[in-house]
Amino acid sequence: MYVHSSSAFICDPVDTIDGMKEDLKKYTDYYFRRINKFIMLSLMGVHQCIHASPVSPSAAVYLATENGNLGDTENVLEQIYRKNSFPKPFNFINTMSNTASFYVAQSLKTLGRSITLSSKNVSFERALELAKTDFELNHITEALVGGVDEAVASLDERCAKNHESCHNIRMVEGSCWLRLKPEKDGAAGEIIDVRTFAEMKAAARWIEGAAGSPVTLAFGIFTTPADRIEWRHALPGAEEFDYLSGYGYYDTAAALAISAFFLRFSGRSLVHANMTADGQHIVTVCKSY
Amino acid sequence: MKGSSDKKLKDELKQLIIDECDLDIGIDDIGDDDVLFGSDSPIGLDSVDALQISIAVQDKYGLVITDSKTLRKVMKSINTFADFVRPE
Amino acid sequence: MNDVFIRGRALTCSLGDDVDGVIARVKNGECATVCIPVRVASMDYARPYYRIAGDENSGSSDPDRLFYDILFRTVSRALDDSALTAVEIESCALFFGSTSIDIPVFECAYRQAVLDKTKNYQAGSPGYGKLAGLVAERFGVRGPSYTITTACTSSANCLLYASAMIRTGRIDRAIVIGYDLYNELGFYGFESLKLIEPFVYRPFDKNRIGVIMGEGCGAVVLDKNPGPGGGFIFLGGSNACDPFNVTTHNADGSGIAHTITDALDNCGLHSGDIEAIKAHATGSPVNDLTEFNGMKLAFNGILPPFSGIKPYVGHTVGACGAVELIIITASVERGFFPATPGFSEVDEEINAIPLTEHRPAGPGNYMLNFFGFGGNCTSFIVAYRN
Numbered sequence: 196m197y198v199h200s201s202s203a204f205i206c207d208p209v210d211t212i213d214g215m216k217e218d219l220k221k222y223t224d225y226y227f228r229r230i231n232k233f234i235m236l237s238l239m240g241v242h243q244c245i246h247a248s249p250v251s252p253s254a255a256v257y258l259a260t261e262n263g264n265l266g267d268t269e270n271v272l273e274q275i276y277r278k279n280s281f282p283k284p285f286n287f288i289n290t291m292s293n294t295a296s297f298y299v300a301q302s303l304k305t306l307g308r309s310i311t312l313s314s315k316n317v318s319f320e321r322a323l324e325l326a327k328t329d330f331e332l333n334h335i336t337e338a339l340v341g342g343v344d345e346a347v348a349s350l351d352e353r354c355a356k357n358h359e360s361c362h363n364i365r366m367v368e369g370s371c372w373l374r375l376k377p378e379k380d381g382a383a384g385e386i387i388d389v390r391t392f393a394e395m396k397a398a399a400r401w402i403e404g405a406a407g408s409p410v411t412l413a414f415g416i417f418t419t420p421a422d423r424i425e426w427r428h429a430l431p432g433a434e435e436f437d438y439l440s441g442y443g444y445y446d447t448a449a450a451l452a453i454s455a456f457f458l459r460f461s462g463r464s465l466v467h468a469n470m471t472a473d474g475q476h477i478v479t480v481c482k483s484y
Numbered sequence: 485m486k487g488s489s490d491k492k493l494k495d496e497l498k499q500l501i502i503d504e505c506d507l508d509i510g511i512d513d514i515g516d517d518d519v520l521f522g523s524d525s526p527i528g529l530d531s532v533d534a535l536q537i538s539i540a541v542q543d544k545y546g547l548v549i550t551d552s553k554t555l556r557k558v559m560k561s562i563n564t565f566a567d568f569v570r571p572e
Numbered sequence: 573m574n575d576v577f578i579r580g581r582a583l584t585c586s587l588g589d590d591v592d593g594v595i596a597r598v599k600n601g602e603c604a605t606v607c608i609p610v611r612v613a614s615m616d617y618a619r620p621y622y623r624i625a626g627d628e629n630s631g632s633s634d635p636d637r638l639f640y641d642i643l644f645r646t647v648s649r650a651l652d653d654s655a656l657t658a659v660e661i662e663s664c665a666l667f668f669g670s671t672s673i674d675i676p677v678f679e680c681a682y683r684q685a686v687l688d689k690t691k692n693y694q695a696g697s698p699g700y701g702k703l704a705g706l707v708a709e710r711f712g713v714r715g716p717s718y719t720i721t722t723a724c725t726s727s728a729n730c731l732l733y734a735s736a737m738i739r740t741g742r743i744d745r746a747i748v749i750g751y752d753l754y755n756e757l758g759f760y761g762f763e764s765l766k767l768i769e770p771f772v773y774r775p776f777d778k779n780r781i782g783v784i785m786g787e788g789c790g791a792v793v794l795d796k797n798p799g800p801g802g803g804f805i806f807l808g809g810s811n812a813c814d815p816f817n818v819t820t821h822n823a824d825g826s827g828i829a830h831t832i833t834d835a836l837d838n839c840g841l842h843s844g845d846i847e848a849i850k851a852h853a854t855g856s857p858v859n860d861l862t863e864f865n866g867m868k869l870a871f872n873g874i875l876p877p878f879s880g881i882k883p884y885v886g887h888t889v890g891a892c893g894a895v896e897l898i899i900i901t902a903s904v905e906r907g908f909f910p911a912t913p914g915f916s917e918v919d920e921e922i923n924a925i926p927l928t929e930h931r932p933a934g935p936g937n938y939m940l941n942f943f944g945f946g947g948n949c950t951s952f953i954v955a956y957r958n
Contacts, residue, residue, distance in 0.1 A: 228506035229536075229818075256813070261699045263721065271757050272679055276686045280543050280613050283504070284535045287761035288945060291671060292700075293722040294818055297946035301815035306830060309813035309948055310729060313700035313719040321718050324742065325733055331740045334810070334838060391716055446699070472705050473714070532765070532819055539764055542613060552766055 196323075196330055196338075196375045197382035198481070201454040202244035204236070205367040205442055208346035215239055222247060225302045229285045230294075232368070233264035237295040237343045238302060240370025244339065244454075245303065254337040255308035255329060256296045259322035261446035263292030263311070265345050295343065307335060315472035316417055318342065319449040320479055323389050330377055341372040342450025364416075369445035371454035383457050384483035387464075391477045395422055398468075398476040399429035407464035407482055411436045413452045415469030416444055422476070426468050433466070449479065457483055487566030488516070494566050504540045505533045516562045534559055545569055576735040576806040578954065579745070579799035580654025583790040583898045584646045585885040586622035594885075595902045598910050599930065603773065603883050605784060612760060619768045622786030622886030623754060635680050640706070642789050643751055647707055650747065650791035655800050658712065664793075665715035665746040667734045668704035669727030671890030673719070676755040683756075707749065715743060721890070724852075724944030725811070726750065727790065728893025732952055734794050735806040745795040750894030753787045758889065765819070767856055774914030775853035775880035776860050776924045783854045786886015790894030804901045807841075807937065809952025810834035819945055821862045828866025828949055832941065835951035836870075839937075846876045846953070847936035848909045850900050851926065852943045853880020854887055855914075863943065864924040876939075879927040883913040893942055897954070900938060904956050909933040934958070 209215070212235040219227070219235070222242035227234070237258060267289040271282040288294060293311040300309050308329065314321040319342035326338040346366045375386070388405060392398035412433040414423055427433065438452045445451070449469055456465045465481040487493050498511040501520070507527065519525040521534065529537075531552070537559065538549045547569065549555045558568040586604055587594040605620035624642060651661060704717040720729045727750025734746035752758075762768050762783060769782040793799075794806055812834065814827025821827050836843060852863055860880075867875055881899055882888075888895045903910050912926035935958045942950045 226508055228508070229532075230506075261701070263700055268675070268757070271761065272682045275612055275756055275760055276679075276683050278543065281539050281764040282757065282761050283539050284532050284761075284764050285506075287757070287764060288532070288818060290757065290761070291721070291723045291945055293944075293946040293948060296722075297813060297815065297818055297948075300813040300947065304815065306812055306815065306827065308811045309722065309946065310733075310811065311721050313721065314717050315699055315701035315705045318701065321716060324716070324737075325718070328733065328736045328740055328742060332736055332838075334736075393714065471716075472701070473708060475714070530817075535765055548613070 196327055196386045197377065197379050198373050198384045198386065198457055199376050199382050200244050200246065200374045201457040202240050202372045203442065203451055203454040203458055204240040204243050204370045205445070205451065208366060208368060223302055227298060230298060231264055231267050231289045232345055233292060233343065234289065234295045234298050236345065236368055236370040237299055237341065240341055240343060240372045241299050241339055244372035244374055250303045250305055251337040252305055253307040253335065254303065254305040254339060255326065255335045256299050256305065257322040257326050257338060257340045258296040258299065258311045259318035259342045259447050259450065260292060260311065260313055261318050261344050262347065264289060265347065317449065317469055317471050317477050319447045320389050320469065320477050323386060323479065326375055336377065338375040339372055340375060341370060342447030343370040344446040346445060364439050365443040367443035367445050369448065369451055371450035373454060382484065384481060387480040387482055389477065389479045391471065391475050393475050395425050395476055398478055399425055402429050402466060402478060405480055406430055406466050409434065410464045410466060411456065411460060413438055413465060413467045415449055415467065417470040418468050430466060453479060453481055456481060486572055487570035488563040490566065490570065493570060494562050497562060497565055497569065500540055501537060504536050505529060514562060518561060520559055520561060521556065573739050574741060574796040576738045577795050577798040578792060578804040578806055578901060579795040580650045580793035581898045581902065582646050582649035582653055583788065583895055584624055584642050585788040585888065585895055586624060586786055587885055591898065591902050594899065595906055598884050598899060598903060599908065601913050603913050608759065610763060619763065619770060620784050621754060622784065624787045636677050639677050639753060643707065644710055646789040647711060647747065647749060647791045650793055651711065654793035656793065660745060662712055662714045663744055664713045665734065665737065665743040666704050666708050666713050666717040667730035667746055667748040668707070668717065668719040669730040669750045669890050669893060670721065670752055671723055671726055672752050672755050672758055673700055673721065674698065674703055675757050676753045679755055679757055713747065722944060722948045723946055724889050724892060725942045725948040725950040726890035726893065728942040728950040728952065729811055731792065731806065731893055731897060732809050732811055732950060735808060738794055738796050739808070745793065748792045748794060748894060750788065750790045750891035752889045752891040759785065769855055772914050773855055773883035774916070775855040775882060775912055776919065776926050777915045778917040778919035780855045780857060780860060782856045783887045786888045788885060788888030788891040788895040790891055790898050792894050792897060803905065803956055803958045805955045805957060807839040807953045807955050809950065810838055811950045814947040814949055816947060818947070820858050821943060821947060823858065823862050823865065825862055825865030825869050827947065828863055828943065829869035831949035832866065832870035832951045835953060839953045841937060841953065843871045845937050846939050848876050848931065848933065848938055849878040850896060850938065850940040851878050851880045852941050853882060853912070855882065859943065860924065861922050864922050877909065877927050877931055879910055879912045881910050897940060900940060901954060904933045904938065907932060
């Protein structure tokens with residue numbers, strides 16, 4: 196899968212989307228109404244990735260998210276249980292987070308596949324696997340794969356699990372996208388592989404042969420300090436890309452690592468090492484031209 | 485006073501429609517007799533907008549509209565809508 | 573490319589929790605709803621719902637336990653049915669499709685917090701992938717997990733991608749789960765959209781009013797190897813987005829026709845190769861009109877026999893892909909393709925006439941279609957080879 200463009204949209208946590216609505220007008224004439232923050236984030240990221248260039252009418256949209264919308268679920272429950280009323284229709288419709296991939300498709304005028312997908316801690320990597328499968332079966336010729344999540348307040352809890360202080364990491368709203376095609380022509384790089392390993396040793400053995408050179412190494416927030424040492428050992432001389440300190444964290448931040456890599460580095464390989472919820476190692480290998 | 489004769493109420497309803505349907509216009513952009521729904525309407529609201537407004541009306545004014553035919557009739561224009569909210 | 577076999581199945585729905593019993597009731601045309609009172613906004617009416625037995629009265633006793641019991645028991649029975657070894661189970665990928673995920677338990681906690689006057693209840697998001705993670709942990713599944721949330725096509729898309737990944741060899745087998753239980757967010761949400769049928773479920777009928785929702789958990793094991801008794805092959809299909817409107821597809825049926833045609837192409841089949849179609853048939857005036865227009869376009873007006881089966885178990889929303897696949901395949905194995913209960917009067921506006929009696933069925937290709945909010949369209953085809 197070749198990466199033809201990418202976007203790394205992040206911002207500090209916001210209460211309203213009015214500012215983003217204005218910003219979005221720079222990228223598209225479309226006026227979006229009845230949308231929530233999750234949908235707005237999705238649109239910001241994908242339109243920054245596309246930058247008004249034409250998209251195939253059969254382009255597929257894979258939207259990876261850990262949490263989907265947060266605000267409208269709260270709005271609907273408040274309406275039912277606190278106001279003792281019916282949910283407002285738009286709030287209810289937007290509790291279904293695939294409305295975000297719908298608005299993405301509508302604004303890009305694509306009729307292709309539209310999948311909203313989640314997999315604890317590794318949603319973005321799993322979305323890449325779905326896209327790869329569709330490319331292999333010749334079901335699609337272009338894909339937009341995004342990792343979108345609202346900022347949530349519980350970063351400290353997550354860090355506790357990670358045994359590592361992340362007090363310096365700020366929580367952000369994020370929406371990072373890759374535009375993928377099967378053709379190499381005009382590409383900025385490629386996704387070489389996404390692999391899952393039960394054992395760190397097997398992952399380290401594999402990466403020694405699979406990583407290109409020069410190599411950039413980046414870690415997901417859940418990768419333990421001990422495993423980080425093993426990764427560094429397996430890839431001596433790798434330059435580290437600490438995107439979490441540089442940009443901030445959101446729940447599908449693997450998308451940020453990969454998108455930002457393509458935006459910032461050329462002529463390098465990226466190894467992004469992440470952990471699944473059940474403690475397996477998932478590694479994404481990319482190459483920028 | 486009938487609702488359609490009360491500018492303040494009508495402005496309030498226009499603002500309610502703008503807020504609930506997330507329209508990028510001001511209250512002056514909605515005429516009192518403008519058709520609110522369908523492709524012939526300058527505002528072009530759809531059936532889900534109508535349902536959204538009906539829940540808001542229920543919450544704000546305690547008025548219940550249960551069937552969609554009545555809903556369409558009531559919300560033909562701002563004037564008919566205002567007369568529904570305050571018949572006299 | 574690998575073939576993909578339906579190796580194991582289990583479901584829990586309003587008609588029961590064993591496949592034999594459920595299909596016997598389908599054959600008898602049983603449709604059992606209960607009445608759910610509408611409790612908000614000082615309303616004084618009720619709406620029908622297809623509940624899983626023993627569920628509706630459990631109320632406050634322990635809704636959490638019931639929620640997980642139904643899920644784990646159904647998956648456990650599907651694994652038994654598939655006769656997978658422990659090593660094979662460990663190698664499974666897990667696909668979880670749902671509209672509500674864990675909203676049924678989340679909203680109970682929310683309601684309790686309101687009753688207890690706990691201000692600003694915030695449980696924090698456990699993430700959409702939580703339930704798939706719990707199933708994996710419970711059964712020792714170590715393959716990748718994918719939770720797909722595309723409204724009413726959720727578990728249908730799970731089946732589509734599980735089969736695609738087996739076909740390409742990325743995975744050898746998968747447990748595919750569709751799960752949605754009663755929740756007030758969904759029930760009142762559908763009611764606020766005026767989509768709920770107050771009387772009798774009757775898809776395609778002239779007097780149809782809307783949807784009657786249902787609870788369901790369906791678990792399907794797909795494998796590159798056939799199981800002990802399974803005669804069904806999952807051929808593949810297609811998913812597409814009709815960007816017409818977030819709640820309704822284009823009434824001309826073009827988006828739906830495009831999906832059906834693409835599904836046939838992906839399976840290397842022609843329209844004449846389909847024995848019968850399981851329509852999505854939610855019973856909403858717009859869906860049935862749009863869907864029938866789409867079928868006519870895709871099949872050039874020469875339609876195979878078709879049926880909507882939601883009147884048996886309700887519209888199980890995100891679970892309907894898995895639940896309805898199980899009902900259709902198990903019915904065909906028992907020699908019939910189910911009729912559409914409730915249909916009695918032709919709607920001249922669309923002239924759609926679904927099967928009104930069970931149709932004898934045998935080997936052949938069967939198409940199943942699913943549509944949902946967010947313009948989502950999914951069509952897939954299974955082959956019975958006996």
